[in-house]
Amino acid sequence: xxxxxxxxxxxxxxxxxxxxxxxxxxxxxxxxxxxxxxxxxxxxxxxxxxxxxxxxxxxxxxxxxxxxxxxxxxxxxxxxxxxxxxxxxxxxxxxxxxxxxxxxxxxxxxxxxxxxxxxxxxxxxxxxxxxxxxxxxxxxxxxxxxxxxxxxxxxxxxxxxxxxxxxxxxxxxxxxxxxxxxxxxxxxxxxxxxxxxxxxxxxxxxxxxxxxxxxxxxxxxxxxxxxxxxxxxxxxxxxxxxxxxxxxxxxxxxxxxxxxxxxxxxxxxxxxxxxxxxxxxxxxxxxxxxxxxxxxxxxxxxxxxxxxxxxxxxxxxxxxxxxxxxxxxxxxxxxxxxxxxxxxxxxxxxxxxxxxxxxxxxxxxxxxxxxxxxxxxxxxxxxxxxxxxxxxxxxxxxxxxxxxxxxxxxxxxxxxxxxxxxxxxxxxxxxxxxxxxxxxxxxxxxxxxxxxxxxxxxxxxxxxxxxxxxxxxxxxx
Ligand SMILES: [Zn+2]
Numbered sequence: 001x002x003x004x005x006x007x008x009x010x011x012x013x014x015x016x017x018x019x020x021x022x023x024x025x026x027x028x029x030x031x032x033x034x035x036x037x038x039x040x041x042x043x044x045x046x047x048x049x050x051x052x053x054x055x056x057x058x059x060x061x062x063x064x065x066x067x068x069x070x071x072x073x074x075x076x077x078x079x080x081x082x083x084x085x086x087x088x089x090x091x092x093x094x095x096x097x098x099x100x101x102x103x104x105x106x107x108x109x110x111x112x113x114x115x116x117x118x119x120x121x122x123x124x125x126x127x128x129x130x131x132x133x134x135x136x137x138x139x140x141x142x143x144x145x146x147x148x149x150x151x152x153x154x155x156x157x158x159x160x161x162x163x164x165x166x167x168x169x170x171x172x173x174x175x176x177x178x179x180x181x182x183x184x185x186x187x188x189x190x191x192x193x194x195x196x197x198x199x200x201x202x203x204x205x206x207x208x209x210x211x212x213x214x215x216x217x218x219x220x221x222x223x224x225x226x227x228x229x230x231x232x233x234x235x236x237x238x239x240x241x242x243x244x245x246x247x248x249x250x251x252x253x254x255x256x257x258x259x260x261x262x263x264x265x266x267x268x269x270x271x272x273x274x275x276x277x278x279x280x281x282x283x284x285x286x287x288x289x290x291x292x293x294x295x296x297x298x299x300x301x302x303x304x305x306x307x308x309x310x311x312x313x314x315x316x317x318x319x320x321x322x323x324x325x326x327x328x329x330x331x332x333x334x335x336x337x338x339x340x341x342x343x344x345x346x347x348x349x350x351x352x353x354x355x356x357x358x359x360x361x362x363x364x365x366x367x368x369x370x371x372x373x374x375x376x377x378x379x380x381x382x383x384x385x386x387x388x389x390x391x392x393x394x395x396x397x398x399x400x401x402x403x404x405x406x407x408x409x410x411x412x413x414x415x416x417x418x419x420x421x422x423x424x425x426x427x428x429x430x431x432x433x434x435x436x437x438x439x440x441x442x443x444x445x446x447x448x449x450x451x452x453x454x455x456x457x458x459x460x461x462x463x464x465x466x467x468x469x470x471x472x473x474x475x476x477x
Contacts, residue, residue: 001291001292002038002291002292002295002320003036003037003038005292005320005321006035006036006037006038006040006041006295006318006320007033007035007036007037009319009320009321010032010035011032011033011035011079012078012082013067013323013326014067014326014328015032015077016069016073016074016076016077016078017067017068017069017073017106018064018065018066018067018068018326018328019063019064019068020051020064020065021326021328023064024044024045025044028043028044028045030043030044032077038295041295041297041306041318041329042306044328044329045329046299046304046316046329046330046331047327047328047329047330047331048330048331048333049114049122049331049333052065052114052122052327053120053122054120054122062122062123062124062325065325065326065327066108066125066324066325066326067106067323067324067326068106069102069106074086086098089101104127104128104129105127105128105129105323106127106129106323106324107127107128108125108126108127108324109126109127109128109131110125110126110130110131111123111124111125111126111161112124112126112161112162112163112166112268112271113161113162113268114268114269115162115268115466122268123325124268124269124271124324124325125324125325126271126323126324126325127323127324129323130271130322130323130324131170133271133272133293133321133322134166134167134170134171134271134272135170135171135173135174136174137167137171137272137273137290137293138167138168138169138170138171138172138173138174138175138272139171139174139175140288140290141167141171141264141272141273141274141275142171142172142174142175142177143175144274144275144276144277144288144348144350145204145231145233145262145275145276145277145278146231146260146277146278147175147177147203147204147231148203149175149176149177151177151202151203151204151230152177152178152179152180152200152201152202152203152204153172153177153178153179153180153202153203153204153205153206154179154180154182154193154196154197154200154202154204154205154206155168155169155172155179155180155181155182155206155207156182156183156184156185156188156193156205156206156207156208156211156212156215157184157206157207157208157235157236158183158184158185158186158187158208158465158466159181159183159184159186159187160465162236162268162465163266163267163268163271163272163273164208164235164236164266164273165181165183167235167266167272167273168181168206168233168235169181177204178200179202179204180196180200180202182196184207184208184211184465185211185214185215185461185462186462186463186464186465189462190214190215190218190462193215194215194218194219194222194224197219197224197226198224198226201227201228202228202229203228203229203230203231204229204230204231204232204233205229205231205232205233206232206233206234206235207233207234207235208234208235208236208237208466208467209234209237209238209239209243209388210237210459210461210466210467210469211461211462211467212232212234212247213243213246213247213250214395214456214461214462216247216250216251216254217250217394219254220250220253220254224254225254225255226251226254226255226256227254227255227256228256229251229254229256229259230256230259230260231259231260231261231262231278232247232251232259232260232261232262233262233263233264233275234261234262234263234264235263235264235265235266235273236266236466237466238359238360238361238381238384238385238388239261239263239357240384240385240388240389241282241284241389242385242388242389242390242391243261243388243389244261244263245281245282245391246391247259247261248261248281260278260279262275262276262277262278263275263276263284263287263357264276264287265287265355265357265359267317267332267334269317269327269330269332270294270317270319271319271322271324271325272290272293274287274288274289274290274355275287275288276288276357277345277347277348277350278347278348279347283347284357285345285346285347285348285354285357286338286340286341286345286354286355286356286357287354287355287357288345288348288350288352288353288354289340289352289353289354289355290352291352291353292320292321293319293320293321294317294318294319294320294321295317295318295320296315296316296317296340296353296355297315297316297317297318297329298311298312298313298314298315298316298336298339298340299313299314299316299331300313300314301313301314301335307339308339309339309340309341309342309353310338310339310340310341311339312335312336312337312338312339313335313336313339314331314332314333314334314335314336315332315334315335315336315355315359316329316330316331316332317329317330317332318330333361334359334360334361335359335360335361336355336356336358336359337356337358337359338356338358339355339356340353340354340355340356341353341354341356360379360381360382361381376441376442378413378440378441378442379440380398380470382439382440383398383436383440383442384396384398384469384470386432386435386436386439386440387415387417387432390428390431390432391420392419392420392423392428393417393418393419393420393428393432394418394419394420394452394455395417395418395452395455395456395459396415396416396417396418396455396469397415397416397455397458397459397468397469397470397471398413398414398415398416398469398470398471399413399414399415399416399471399472399473400412400413400470400471400472400473400474401414401471401472401473401474402473402474405473407474411474412445412446413442413443413444413445414444414445414446414447414448415432415436415444415446415447415448416447416448416449416450416455416458417429417432417447417448417449417450417455418449418450418451418452418454418455418456419449425449429447429449432447433447
């Protein structure tokens with residue numbers, strides 16, 4: 001099925017209508033019709049974040065990735081049979097209808113943006129046809145998560161032109177759930193979200209991990225009971241196993257025992273998200289992906305060589321259905337341990353391929369010069385996972401800065417921690433120091449303990465769309 005969809009997608013959509021890929025294929029001598037099977041993808045060069053990013057010289061670069069059909073391009077590239085189909089349709093249903101259908105299929109009506117920490121945001125546009133796909137992907141997402149049609153939900157993903165909010169909103173409408181979309185902490189405030197919970201009594205709660213934890217902790221402080229909660233769905237950020245446990249414990253204290261905490265994986269360039277299915281505590285099914293919507297490859301991040309599905313490597317994504325902004329063989333930069341598995345899911349029985357949930361985003365690897373001699377690569381996400389996983393750490397922030405704010409000095413790594421009340425801070429610091437050193441091979445210069453409200457202020461909880469867990473105040477080298 002993927003071979004057939006891929007061949008058609010390249011032949012009828014990508015090559016005729018994408019200015020970027022038409023040029024790229026011509027440059028590499030890839031002729032129309034020569035991509036017939038998934039294995040043929042290896043002939044196509046990768047697309048990276050850098051190819052899409054607008055530059056000072058060329059601010060319009062993202063436009064080249066938008067499929068842009070014209071009468072001339074259809075005439076040049078579509079097969080005689082396909083063109084005759086268009087003519088027949090015009091005769092039967094009118095030219096106007098043909099035009100309206102093409103417009104529905106291709107004309108951009110919606111957009112989201114990438115959210116890189118440093119890079120310029122890149123717009124991704126969607127046609128009506130693409131939004132139908134987001135809805136269908138959302139329906140599948142909700143079904144994978146185990147939502148039932150008569151359940152209620154509360155969506156606290158931040159209201160923004162980012163994928164997460166819209167994927168959840170459209171998915172919930174498609175599955176037929178009554179869902180309140182509050183816009184998250186920045187829009188409704190924790191006060192408003194907690195009131196939403198007490199009025200709605202939702203079965204399902206969806207949002208960014210840091211904010212959901214903050215909101216439920218706030219409920220505990222206020223003595224609010226939350227009963228009947230079944231599933232918490234986390235997205236748009238890493239989901240450490242320890243945080244899942246912390247959330248489950250917190251929910252039990254609030255009055256909802258046996259809450260399942262599930263992760264999702266989505267990215268702007270795929271224009272959809274994938275989910276874990278319900279599993280027993282401490283296990284993960286991996287993210288169930290949709291083989292009719294796209295192809296995932298696992299590659300060696302250094303050589304670019306295609307690896308077997310179950311290998312550790314970088315995820316590369318190729319869509320099979322999209323219009324609007326379309327990437328092809330896109331390097332996500334996300335490294336996965338344990339690759340992808342075929343075969344029925346041991347938990348839900350679905351036969352969709354599943355991506356291992358041990359994911360780390362390549363953008364989170366930062367070079368840090370802790371000595372004057374050479375830089376060390378530090379995976380900040382791994383460091384964050386260690387902090388978020390610790391049951392005695394309530395809130396945290398990692399700060400990279402130059403010693404004395406002198407650009408010629410060495411880098412310093414400061415860890416801010418708000419500990420759970422009653423914690424022995426010296427013992428916690430010792431434990432964190434040794435686990436950080438053994439896992440991340442880096443030695444923080446300093447640990448600073450502070451009360452929860454002060455640290456919430458530092459990370460900008462309820463003020464920012466996403467909390468500032470990593471602060472880098474070194475000037476760009
Ligand atoms: Zn499953």
